[in-house]
Amino acid sequence: MKIDLVDVFGSGPLSGNRLAVVHGAGDLSADQMLALTQWLGFSETTFLLPPSDSAVDYRVRIFYPGGELPFAGHPTLGSCYAWLEAGGSPQQDGVVIQECGVGLVEVRRNGTQLAFKAPPFTKQGDLTAEERDNAIKLTGVDPDAVVEAVHVQNGPQWQLLRLSSAADVLAADPVSKAPLGTDIGLAGPCEEGADADWELRAFFVNAAGRFVEDPVTGSFNAGVAMHLFGSGLARGSYRAAQGRETGADGLVDCRQETDGSIWIGGRCAMVAQGGALQPIA
Secondary structure, three states: OEEEEEEEOEOOOOOOEEEEEEEOOOOOOHHHHHHHHHHHOOOOEEEEEOOOOOOOOEEEEEEEOOEEEOOOHHHHHHHHHHHHHOOOOOOEOOEEEEEEOOEEEEEEEEOOEEEEEOOOOOEEEEOOHHHHHHHHHHHOOOHHHEEEEEEEEOOOOEEEEEEOOHHHHHOOOOOOEOOOOOEEEEEEEOOOOOOOOEEEEEEEEOOOOEEEEEOOOHHHHHHHHHHHHHOOOOOOEEEEEEOHHHOOOEEEEEEEOOOOOEEEEEEEEEEEEEEEOOOOO
């Protein structure tokens, strides 16, 4: 087995979200995959496997420290990038088909920029009053800044608090602990002339019960984009910034095609490639 380290959604070197990608993981059990993920401590680690369908380019299992995910965004782009850099050749010119827990996900490549087609919602609609109040409490946002509170679930169980401004997003002061499985994100519009159109933050719970901030989150960006485009709050394309409160400086490009499909893209870069991974007991 080999392991790569990939930087995903960065605006420059070492500024995005870290991902470990394990090649040739067919002999690993789910418990071993989770143990390695928890030891590495990244927000996610992925494991590349042969596809179960001959029309698919590769299969991936995605783990975060609390368990396995059916889909996640930066692991999708980082896994695709690592697969291509290891010599993977897609069956369709310019398009890679990934198999994961939600089914098949299409990925496009343009130089170092990759973009995935956002999967459909698994849950959407307004949060209940109780869910809204709980999300406000956990994220530490100003209740008066909350414009709407909705589900944007697409694998992870994302709840979105849309706030009045990017400043409100950056001012949030989240709690330190929350129940396992809590996935809450914030989004607010940036001022005119900023380097991005929307500011995002996303929080999840790690295996120790800590409510931690993810540097740059593709699945949350996908859910936000589907909501913004679907409700007419965004048209054509926009750029989201994320990670400033974690020391990262991520940029995510979100676009809606004429056929209605939504694509989430960003820069990928290899940090370390082909390290030998010893057998996991």
